[in-house]
Amino acid sequence: MFDYFELVRELLDEVQRSEEGSMDRAAAMVADTIERGRVLHYFAAGHSHMLGEEMFYRAGGLAPVNAIIEPSLMVSYGAAKSSKLECLHGLAKVIFEESGIKPDDVLMIASTSGVNAVPVEMAAEAIGAGVRVIGITSIGASNATLLRNGSGKRLFELADVVIDTHVPYGDAAMEVEGVxxxxxxxxxxxxxxxxxxxxxxxxxxxxxxxxxxxxxxxxNIPGGQEFNASLLKRYSGQIRAF
Structure with missing residues (x-):
């Protein structure tokens, strides 16, 4: 079972070797946004939404992070349905218009395949509105996956900055004999x-x-809730979920 740990270490090493420049650019983009008093928005469908949960309202995490969690795209609200809706043309436009994203903000979008309509159209909506986009995707997996959107584009072809996860095609990364x-x-x-x-x-x-x-x-530490209250008040006008 610990060969999974080794596999993850190898992938992390590859990200460290290959993505430093992209990650530096993405971090600078986010720092610029926070310096202007604006926020980082995160969007994804399916299991990729968990990265937004990881960053949102997190001990040790940045306060100006807004996770755009669309229930219809979550597996817990209907797994098969969420997969179908992720390929639905036009849904991203509705989500973007209701998100409160402004041109001075940054939008981070994660999609390992980067081919489905919703994440790709979300990126296009943001770019059309003058919002800068950070894409977290696997370029290799994306190129190996058939497009499921009408634009003919993949997420990595639209984002201003692309961070390649180097995740293999299909995401699952190990084989067991007989399976x-x-x-x-x-x-x-x-x-x-x-x-x-x-x-x-x-x-x-x-x-x-x-x-x-x-x-x-x-x-959960003394004074933590009181300290956080000031940050919640500071950004509550921009982050509805606060």
């Missing part, structure tokens, strides 16, 4: 490492600029 299907998906653990590393870089950039980073404390 036809590959097992052990890796996109969540690799994606979570990427977004937390980005937070670290953003915080350091803000400190270098002489800006106090708006970082949540744990609500």
């Amino acid at each position: 036809a299907q590959r097992i052990a998906p890796v996109s969540t653990v690799i994606g979570a490492a990427i977004v937390n590393a980005l937070v670290v870089r953003v915080v350091r950039l803000l400190v270098e600029r002489g800006i106090e980073p708006p970082v949540f404390a744990s609500a």
Whole structure:
């Protein structure tokens, strides 16, 4: 079972070797946005939404992060239905218009395949509105997957900055003799490492600029809830879920 750990380490090493430049650019983009008093929005469908949950209202995480969680695209609200809706043309436009995203904000979109209508059209909507887009995707997996949107584009072809997760085609990364299907998906653990590393870089950039980073404390330590209350008040006008 610990060969899964080794596989994840290898993928993380590949991300570290190959994606430093992209991650630096993404972090600078987010730091610029926070410096202007604006926020980072995160959007994804299916299991990829968990990266947004990881960053949102998180002890040790950035306060100005808005996770756009659309229930109809979550597997817990109907697994097969969510997969069908992710391919529905026009849904992203509705979600974007209701999101409250402004041109000075940044939108991060995660999709391992990067081919379905909703994440691709969400990126197109954002770009059309003057919003900069960070894409977290697997370029190799995306190129190997048939397009399921009408634009003829993949997420990595639209985003201003692309962070390649290097996740294999199909996400599941291991084989067991006698089992036809590959097992052990890796996109969540690799994606979570990427977004937390980005937070670290953003915080350091803000400190270098002489800006106090708006970082949540744990609500389970003395004074944590009181400290967080000021951040919630500061950003509640931009982040509806607060």
